[in-house]
Amino acid sequence: MNTNQKLYEGKAKILYATDDADIILSVFKDDATAFNAQKRGTIRGKGEVNCAISTHLFRLLEAEGVRTHWIDTPSPTTMRVRTVTIVPLEVVVRNIAAGSLCRQTGLPVGTPLSPPLVEFYYKNDDLGDPLLTSDRIRILNLAAPSQVEQLQTLALQINNILTKFFDQCGITLVDFKLEFGLDGKQSLLLADEISPDTCRLWDQAETDPERRVMDKDRFRHDLGDVEGAYQRVLARVLGAPLRSPSASEV
Amino acid sequence: MNTNQKLYEGKAKILYATDDADIILSVFKDDATAFNAQKRGTIRGKGEVNCAISTHLFRLLEAEGVRTHWIDTPSPTTMRVRTVTIVPLEVVVRNIAAGSLCRQTGLPVGTPLSPPLVEFYYKNDDLGDPLLTSDRIRILNLAAPSQVEQLQTLALQINNILTKFFDQCGITLVDFKLEFGLDGKQSLLLADEISPDTCRLWDQAETDPERRVMDKDRFRHDLGDVEGAYQRVLARVLGAPLRSPSASEV
Numbered sequence: 001m002n003t004n005q006k007l008y009e010g011k012a013k014i015l016y017a018t019d020d021a022d023i024i025l026s027v028f029k030d031d032a033t034a035f036n037a038q039k040r041g042t043i044r045g046k047g048e049v050n051c052a053i054s055t056h057l058f059r060l061l062e063a064e065g066v067r068t069h070w071i072d073t074p075s076p077t078t079m080r081v082r083t084v085t086i087v088p089l090e091v092v093v094r095n096i097a098a099g100s101l102c103r104q105t106g107l108p109v110g111t112p113l114s115p116p117l118v119e120f121y122y123k124n125d126d127l128g129d130p131l132l133t134s135d136r137i138r139i140l141n142l143a144a145p146s147q148v149e150q151l152q153t154l155a156l157q158i159n160n161i162l163t164k165f166f167d168q169c170g171i172t173l174v175d176f177k178l179e180f181g182l183d184g185k186q187s188l189l190l191a192d193e194i195s196p197d198t199c200r201l202w203d204q205a206e207t208d209p210e211r212r213v214m215d216k217d218r219f220r221h222d223l224g225d226v227e228g229a230y231q232r233v234l235a236r237v238l239g240a241p242l243r244s245p246s247a248s249e250v
Numbered sequence: 251m252n253t254n255q256k257l258y259e260g261k262a263k264i265l266y267a268t269d270d271a272d273i274i275l276s277v278f279k280d281d282a283t284a285f286n287a288q289k290r291g292t293i294r295g296k297g298e299v300n301c302a303i304s305t306h307l308f309r310l311l312e313a314e315g316v317r318t319h320w321i322d323t324p325s326p327t328t329m330r331v332r333t334v335t336i337v338p339l340e341v342v343v344r345n346i347a348a349g350s351l352c353r354q355t356g357l358p359v360g361t362p363l364s365p366p367l368v369e370f371y372y373k374n375d376d377l378g379d380p381l382l383t384s385d386r387i388r389i390l391n392l393a394a395p396s397q398v399e400q401l402q403t404l405a406l407q408i409n410n411i412l413t414k415f416f417d418q419c420g421i422t423l424v425d426f427k428l429e430f431g432l433d434g435k436q437s438l439l440l441a442d443e444i445s446p447d448t449c450r451l452w453d454q455a456e457t458d459p460e461r462r463v464m465d466k467d468r469f470r471h472d473l474g475d476v477e478g479a480y481q482r483v484l485a486r487v488l489g490a491p492l493r494s495p496s497a498s499e500v
C-alpha cells in the first residue's frame with residue numbers, strides 16, 4: 001500500500017500517490033505566493049474555494065469535449081486526477097492586456113487583445129518562468145513543434161469556453177495560465193487548476209480598477225478582501241449554468 | 251546653415267544634422283554603458299576603434315550587396331550616414347549561446363545554435379529592451395509582418411558575411427545586435443554600428459572563457475584590458491582581406 005506517499009509539494013498544491021499508478025491525489029492548500037515566490041502568505045479557505053472552482057470548470061470543459069486530468073473531487077480540498085508528465089510550459093491566454101505583458105511592453109492595462117494572445121513561459125521557478133519565443137521552445141526542446149501548435153489550439157478552445165462561461169457570471173476573463181500534461185499514450189490533457197490563483201477576473205459590475213479585481217492580484221498588490229473576492233467568484237461560478245446555452249437554445 | 255545641430259545623444263554616439271536633410275553625422279564616443287545603463291564608464295579610444303571597425307564592416311557588407319546607412323568616414327570618430335527612421339527593434343543574431351539567452355533559459359554558455367537564432371528585442375531603454383515574440387511585435391505595431399520577415403532574412407545574410415569574415419580574423423562571432431532604419435522610400439538599411447560594443451567576439455587562439463573575450467563583456471564583467479581587446483579586434487579586422495575569397499579563389 002502506498003496511498004499517502006507525497007510525490008510533490010508545490011506552492012499551492014500537494015500531490016500524493018494512490019494504489020493506482022494512473023491516479024494521483026491533488027490537495028489544494030491555502031498558501032499563496034506571488035512574484036516568483038518572493039511574496040508569501042495564506043488566503044484563508046483558498047484551498048476549498050480553488051478546488052471547487054477548478055472542479056466546476058474542469059467538468060464544464062470535459063462536457064465541451066476538452067480532455068482534462070480531472071477524475072472527481074472526493075473531499076473539499078482533494079481532486080483525484082490522472083497521472084501525467086507535465087509539459088514544462090505555462091500557456092497563458094490573454095484577452096485584455098494586464099500584468100507582466102504591460103510591465104514588459106508598456107502596453108496600457110486594459111488594452112483589448114483581439115485575437116486573444118497565446119503566450120508560452122518556461123515553467124522553471126529558478127529562472128523566474130521567463131517568456132519563451134517559439135525558437136527558444138525549440139532550442140530548449142521543451143515541446144515538439146506539433147505539440148506547441150496543439151497547445152495553442154487547445155488554449156484558444158478553452159478560452160472560448162471559459163470566456164463565455166465567466167461572462168454569464170458577470171466576470172470578464174482577462175487572462176489565465178494553463179498547464180498541460182502527457183498521459184501514457186502521449187496525449188495532451190489539461191492539468192493543474194483553473195482558479196482565481198491562475199486567472200485574472202474582473203467584476204463586470206465594477207469599473208474601478210481596484211474594486212473590480214476578483215483574483216490573486218488582490219493578494220499581489222495588497223488590495224485587501226482577498227478571501228471575500230475568491231468566495232464571490234465561487235458563488236458566481238456555482239450560480240451560473242454548467243453548460244453555456246447553444247445557439248438553438250438562445 | 252544648420253551644420254552642427256545636435257539631433258540626438260545616445261549612449262555611444264551623438265548624431266548631428268548637416269546641410270543635407272538626407273545625411274547626418276554620427277560621432278562615436280568613448281562612453282560605455284552596460285546592463286541597461288546601470289553600469290557606466292569610459293573605454294579610452296573606443297570611439298575611434300568602433301568607428302574604424304564599423305566603417306570596415308559596413309564597406310564589406312556594401313560590397314556584398316547589403317544596403318547600409320554608411321556613406322563615408324570623414325574623421326576618425328565621425329561617419330556620414332543616410333538619414334533613416336530607426337525601426338524600434340534590436341535584431342540579435344546568435345551563433346553560440348551567451349549573455350541574456352543563457353541567463354533567461356539556463357542554456358549553458360557556449361552551446362552552438364544551428365541554425366543561428368534570430369531574436370527581436372524592443373529598443374526601449376525605459377523597459378530594459380525586453381525580448382519580443384512575433385505576436386508582441388504585431389500587437390505593439392513595431393514593424394509590419396513583411397518587415398519582420400525581411401529583417402530576419404537580412405540578419406541571417408549579414409551573419410553569413412560577418413561570420414566568414416571574423417573567422418578569417420581568427421575570431422568567432424558568437425552573437426551580435428543590429429539596428430535597421432527606413433529611408434525615404436521605406437527601404438530597410440542597416441544602421442547603427444557593428445563593433446565590439448555590439449558583438450560578442452571570441453579569440454579563436456584562446457580557450458580560457460575569460461581570456462578569449464574580445465568585446466564589451468570585458469567591460470560588463472570587469473575582465474580588464476578592455477582597451478587592449480578592442481585594439482586587437484581592430485588590428486585583426488584591418489589585417490584581414492576586405493572581401494572574403496569566393497569558392498573559385500580558394
